[in-house]
Amino acid sequence: MDGQKRSFLKLKNFLIKSDLGKKQVLQLIEYSKTDPLIKKFTGDSKRFKNLDAYKNWRKNKKVIYALSDKKNNLLGLIWFSKKESSFGGYPFTFAIRTYAAARGKGLSKEFMRISFEDFVKSNLYQKDEARGVWLEVSADNTPAIKIYQDFGFKKRGKPNKNNKIMMLMTPNFRPF
Numbered sequence: 001m002d003g004q005k006r007s008f009l010k011l012k013n014f015l016i017k018s019d020l021g022k023k024q025v026l027q028l029i030e031y032s033k034t035d036p037l038i039k040k041f042t043g044d045s046k047r048f049k050n051l052d053a054y055k056n057w058r059k060n061k062k063v064i065y066a067l068s069d070k071k072n073n074l075l076g077l078i079w080f081s082k083k084e085s086s087f088g089g090y091p092f093t094f095a096i097r098t099y100a101a102a103r104g105k106g107l108s109k110e111f112m113r114i115s116f117e118d119f120v121k122s123n124l125y126q127k128d129e130a131r132g133v134w135l136e137v138s139a140d141n142t143p144a145i146k147i148y149q150d151f152g153f154k155k156r157g158k159p160n161k162n163n164k165i166m167m168l169m170t171p172n173f174r175p176f
C-alpha cells in the first residue's frame with residue numbers, strides 16, 4: 001500500500017481514498033506541470049510545484065479524496081477547504097481534477113457524489129453552522145461548468161476580470 005489512511009469505495013477498477021500516497025503525490029506534481037488542461041484552468045503548476053509546495057498546501061484545513069486505479073496511479077483529486085467566500089454562509093471551497101487517463105469518461109460526477117456524501121459527515125463540515133460550498137471556475141471551462149451545474153451548483157454574478165465565475169451550492173443542498 002502507499003500509506004493511505006482509509007479506503008471507502010471499491011468500484012470495479014477504481015478506488016477512492018481519503019489521502020494521497022507518496023507515489024500519487026509525485027504523480028500530482030508531474031501532472032500539474034505537464035497536463036495542458038490543468039495548466040490552462042488551474043493554478044496547480046504553482047500549488048503543486050514540488051514537495052514543499054504540496055506540504056504547504058496540506059497545512060490548511062481540508063478534506064481530500066484521491067481517485068486511483070488498482071495500482072495506485074492517481075486518476076483524480078477532489079478537495080474541500082475551509083475558506084470563507086466574500087459573503088456569508090459559504091465557508092467551504094470545492095475543487096476537482098481528473099487526469100488524462102480518466103478524463104472524459106463520465107467518472108467525475110460519481111467521484112463528486114461519493115466525495116460530497118463523505119464530506120458532509122466529516123468533522124470539518126459538521127462543526128460549522130454555515131454549510132454552503134463555493135468555487136470559482138473559468139467561464140470557458142465548459143466540461144467543469146457542465147458537471148457543476150448537473151450537480152446542483154448555481155452561477156453567481158458575472159465573470160471577474162480574470163474571467164472566473166463563482167458558483168454556489170446552497171447550505172441545504174442534497175446532491176445525492
Ligand SMILES: CC(C)(COP(=O)(O)OP(=O)(O)OC[C@H]1O[C@@H](n2cnc3c(N)ncnc32)[C@H](O)[C@@H]1OP(=O)(O)O)[C@@H](O)C(=O)NCCC(=O)NCCS
Nearest residue numbers: 037041096097098103104105106107108137142143144146
Ligand atoms: C473538469 C473535469 C474535472 C471534468 O472531468 P471529466 O472527467 O472530463 O468529466 P466527465 O467525463 O465525467 O463529464 C464531463 C461532462 O462535460 C461534458 N463536456 C465535455 N466537454 C464538453 C464541451 N466541450 N461542451 C459541452 N459539454 C462538454 C461531457 O459530455 C460530460 O457531460 P455528461 O456527463 O452529461 O455527458 C476535468 O476535465 C478536469 O480535470 N479538467 C482540468 C482541471 C479543471 O478544469 N478542473 C476544474 C477547475 S474549476
